Amino acid sequence: MTEPQHGDRPHSPGPSLYPIAFAAGIACILVGLIINPKIIVPIGAAIAIVFGFLWARDATEEFRGEPVHAMEPESGGPPESTDAPAIPANQGEAAMPLPEPGERFPRNRFLEGATLGLGAVIGGLVTVPAIGFMIVPAFKGQGYPKVDLGPLSQFPEGQWLITSFFMRPRDGEVSRRTAYIRNNGQLNGEPSFTIISNRCAHLGCPVQPNGPEQPDQKKQVDGKGGQKVTLTPVLPAGGFGCPCHGGQYDPEGNRTAGPPVRALDRYQFAVVDGRLILGKPFSVSKVDGEGKNAEIHTYRLTGPGQHVDGWEQILYPVQPPH
Amino acid sequence: MAIASRNKKSARRRQVEAAINYPIDWLEERSGLIGGLKYFLFRKVPGDTNWFHTLGSATLTAFLIQALTGSILAMYYKPDPQNAYQSIQHITNDITLGWLVRGMHKWGASVFIILMFFHMARVFLFGAYKYPRELNWIIGVMLLAIGMLEGFTGYLLPWDQTAYWATVVGINLNGTAPFLGPFLADFLRGGAEIGNETISRFYALHMLLIPGLIFALIGLHLYLVIRLGVTSPPWSSEAAGSESNGDAPTVNGRSGLTQPAARSGWRRNGGEG
Numbered sequence: 001m002t003e004p005q006h007g008d009r010p011h012s013p014g015p016s017l018y019p020i021a022f023a024a025g026i027a028c029i030l031v032g033l034i035i036n037p038k039i040i041v042p043i044g045a046a047i048a049i050v051f052g053f054l055w056a057r058d059a060t061e062e063f064r065g066e067p068v069h070a071m072e073p074e075s076g077g078p079p080e081s082t083d084a085p086a087i088p089a090n091q092g093e094a095a096m097p098l099p100e101p102g103e104r105f106p107r108n109r110f111l112e113g114a115t116l117g118l119g120a121v122i123g124g125l126v127t128v129p130a131i132g133f134m135i136v137p138a139f140k141g142q143g144y145p146k147v148d149l150g151p152l153s154q155f156p157e158g159q160w161l162i163t164s165f166f167m168r169p170r171d172g173e174v175s176r177r178t179a180y181i182r183n184n185g186q187l188n189g190e191p192s193f194t195i196i197s198n199r200c201a202h203l204g205c206p207v208q209p210n211g212p213e214q215p216d217q218k219k220q221v222d223g224k225g226g227q228k229v230t231l232t233p234v235l236p237a238g239g240f241g242c243p244c245h246g247g248q249y250d251p252e253g254n255r256t257a258g259p260p261v262r263a264l265d266r267y268q269f270a271v272v273d274g275r276l277i278l279g280k281p282f283s284v285s286k287v288d289g290e291g292k293n294a295e296i297h298t299y300r301l302t303g304p305g306q307h308v309d310g311w312e313q314i315l316y317p318v319q320p321p322h
Numbered sequence: 323m324a325i326a327s328r329n330k331k332s333a334r335r336r337q338v339e340a341a342i343n344y345p346i347d348w349l350e351e352r353s354g355l356i357g358g359l360k361y362f363l364f365r366k367v368p369g370d371t372n373w374f375h376t377l378g379s380a381t382l383t384a385f386l387i388q389a390l391t392g393s394i395l396a397m398y399y400k401p402d403p404q405n406a407y408q409s410i411q412h413i414t415n416d417i418t419l420g421w422l423v424r425g426m427h428k429w430g431a432s433v434f435i436i437l438m439f440f441h442m443a444r445v446f447l448f449g450a451y452k453y454p455r456e457l458n459w460i461i462g463v464m465l466l467a468i469g470m471l472e473g474f475t476g477y478l479l480p481w482d483q484t485a486y487w488a489t490v491v492g493i494n495l496n497g498t499a500p501f502l503g504p505f506l507a508d509f510l511r512g513g514a515e516i517g518n519e520t521i522s523r524f525y526a527l528h529m530l531l532i533p534g535l536i537f538a539l540i541g542l543h544l545y546l547v548i549r550l551g552v553t554s555p556p557w558s559s560e561a562a563g564s565e566s567n568g569d570a571p572t573v574n575g576r577s578g579l580t581q582p583a584a585r586s587g588w589r590r591n592g593g594e595g
Contacts, residue, residue: 135509137512137513137519138508138509138511138512138513138519139505139508142508142513142514143514167515168517171403171517171518172403172404173403174403174516174517174518175515175517203490203491203494203495203498204490204491204493204494205487205490205491206487244487244491302504303494303497303498303503303504303507304494304497304498305494305495305497305498306497306498306503306504315500315501316500316501316503316504317501318501318504318505319504320504320505320508320514322514
């Protein structure tokens, strides 16, 4: 091994795993903010604090005058410096003399470290909240409000109705959703409804009924808070079809042709004081049977184009909270 | 007589030149900007470059037009679901020359993307992505990707049926990416469903975040073009290995850079003559 030259000194501190563990702690905090702020965030914070402390201690070992672990010279292959021609004395910048052996606080290196460290701290204080502000709100406070669709008498038994409503009336037209609703009559003394979402299970376009509509029998019901529900009778004898990429479904929402990966989503419902209340949507892999006797294979709400069954479901192990 | 008049004329000419040069020299002395501009514009370029080498500048021009027209459109556009469509109609039908500026922005977007592909094809077919320009190819691919992202985010802004449903499909397409896809889709929508947040989010991405990134990457791209020089066409008689380049002295290490063989030798020898 030749004499280390200017610019060729082994840099300190040596490689360390603490920054990675620290980053893992920060990542844990960010994920915890989305999934479970009460439990996961403190765990992440603890990891970040512990490893941040260890990292800082490791990095400042030299400054604090503790014995530095000697770096092992890298073995294998000839040392690089033997190939490089020596820098002539009249070239290159003037070399700063190496610190005296007893000198423990070379000021310029301390200032360099302080500048970089403070810069990183200030940068982090600014960017972490800003990025959190950008990302986290998209995952918090999401959900599906209950929608009052009006009295049961408006849903005659066996009649399909194109039901259009505002998911959040205050948001206006942008929250308009459509469901295909059929009153299946009574099942064990309870009312039974089939409520199919019009969101295509391929990529989310609005599926249309394959059958004649009766716009002359269209009814509009104004509800509380600016809610407007319109009901248009329809006969989807051929099921439903999507105009975007040609996905086809039977009247129960099972995929019959085209690119969709599962059946159409459905909505939960409740009957309160004789009124039909729309609940949360959920995803469906397939429906066996039909009407009130249908066996619906349900899954939690999943985005269009994502498999809920079969081997492909392992591609979508986690869903954002809705 | 003739000589005298010529001298007189040239004296006046000297005065005019001095008057013109004074502010330029003033600026140069204090900033070095004039020298920098000369260095940027009057570079050594292979003698047999041709029109194909202008595609990069054409792409840059297309982007600058997008930046300019987009900034002006932003003065009239209102990014929220209640007003977006109306404001686009207002720009197109009512505001003086609004139809023209919006048209330039709309069609210019396609021109930008098409020119990027032509430029990329030129670089590929001329082999200009090879050593030492690989990094510039990588930056170019990043520019292509975020240029596409610019197209995706801009497409929603007219807020008509095409824009809305194309964005629904586009976001859900992102949502089908394995593992993180559902989270990516929610991030893009600003929630579980397209709503009031989505359009302002796309607007901010479209006119602040992504253009800033594109400007920065174009800066890097140009820096590398200037540092590494322009590639000769593959049919060039002065192609790699011609003897005039091997021993040619370099001025700031640059004149030899236009030929790959000379350049690689220059690099390996540590950049000295």
